Every structure is written in C-alpha cells, then in structure tokens.
C-alpha cells in the first residue's frame with residue numbers, strides 16, 4: 418500500500434455487535450502498513466502495531482507477540498510517513514486534538530494518523546477481555562474490561578483522528594499505547610505526557626474491506642456509530 422493510506426478491515430459497529438471470528442492475519446496486515454491498531458480474534462485484547470511490530474496486549478497475560486497466522490477481526494493500519502514531526506510537552510489528552518489539528522490546517526473532514534513517543538507522568542488504558550462466547554456484544558465486553566493506570570512510563574501511542582462523518586471508524590481520537598519495555602499498554606483513555614515527540618500525517622485515501630461472513634451479514638446496523646470514547 419502507498420504511504421499514508423488507511424486500510425481498515427470491518428467496521429466499528431460490527432465490533433460493537435460482537436463480530437469477532439474472522440479477519441486478516443498479522444502476516445496479511447503487515448503487507449498493508451507498518452503502524453496501526455485493532456483487536457484479536459474473539460476480541461482477545463488490544464492490538465498495536467509500531468514500526469512493523471505487532472503486539473497483543475491482553476487483560477490477563479500481559480503483552481504477547483503473536484505469530485503471523487493470528488487473526489484480527491478489526492484493524493486499521495497505515496504505512497506511516499509523518500508530514501509533521503515536532504518536540505512537544507507537556508501534552509495531555511484534552512490538548513491532543515488541537516495540537517494535531519494545528520499541524521494540519523483545513524483537514525477537519527480527513528483522517529489524521531498520530532504517533533506520540535514520550536515520557537508519561539500518567540497514562541490510563543483499558544484492555545478488552547476475550548469474548549466468553551462467539552458474538553458476545555461490545556456492551557457486555559465494556560463492563561468487564563481491565564482498566565490500568567501506568568505512572569512514570571516511557572512509550573509510544575499510535576492511532577487515528579477520524580472525522581465525524583466516518584461512522585465506520587470511531588469518530589474522534591482512538592489510540593493504543595505500548596511501553597518502551599513492551600511490558601504494558603492498551604487502549605488510551607487519558608494521559609499526561611511530560612515531554613515527547615508528536616508525529617502526524619493527513620490521510621485522504623481509505624480502503625475499507627468488509628467481512629463476508631454470515632455473522633456480519635445477519636446483523637442489522639444502525640445509521641449512527643456507537644462511539645467508544647478514548
């Protein structure tokens with residue numbers, strides 16, 4: 418794939434509806450990009466891809482490196498080539514959107530890929546726990562997610578700012594984090610970074626691949642996306 422194109426498999430509403438059995442493999446996604454996020458088969462934890470390395474952050478077994486045949490029922494990846502890269506700090510979750518949009522004026526209705534490398538005073542994350550049965554909906558999974566608060570940790574967060582019109586994604590900022598020692602991470606809820614680097618790029622080219630499974634096609638999706646706010 419060309420640099421700074423977004424490849425997405427499945428839609429956010431499908432994940433919220435528990436469609437988590439089929440999807441591309443790690444090996445397949447590696448051909449589409451080198452940075453990204455997603456979840457594993459049966460929603461078993463959070464996926465983050467940094468510089469071509471894919472990590473599975475699980476609620477109960479920590480961070481795992483999976484083989485190339487592991488399946489991801491939802492993923493967003495890009496070959497990340499930042500147009501803007503600058504030292505920044507302090508930075509927190511509330512200021513991030515403005516900081517990113519300042520980098521890319523006239524991009525309100527486009528996607529923006531975001532990478533943050535830095536030292537975090539605090540970063541809170543959640544980690545989804547594996548489905549107890551096939552099709553278990555997101556509303557049930559949210560209730561039993563693991564929430565963690567990491568303090569004084571260096572690491573990398575990667576994700577996307579999706580525009581409001583993009584209901585197939587998760588409108589707003591959605592990022593996943595992994596610590597520099599690759600021991601902890603998850604879906605970013607909130608953070609306070611003391612000092613670091615903010616890199617970003619506008620994305621106007623999106624390739625959306627939809628599941629062809631009967632589970633996907635037998636589900637009725639509403640017009641609006643249920644947004645899982647980071």
Ligand SMILES: [Zn+2]
Nearest residue numbers: 591592593604
């Ligand atoms: Zn997430």
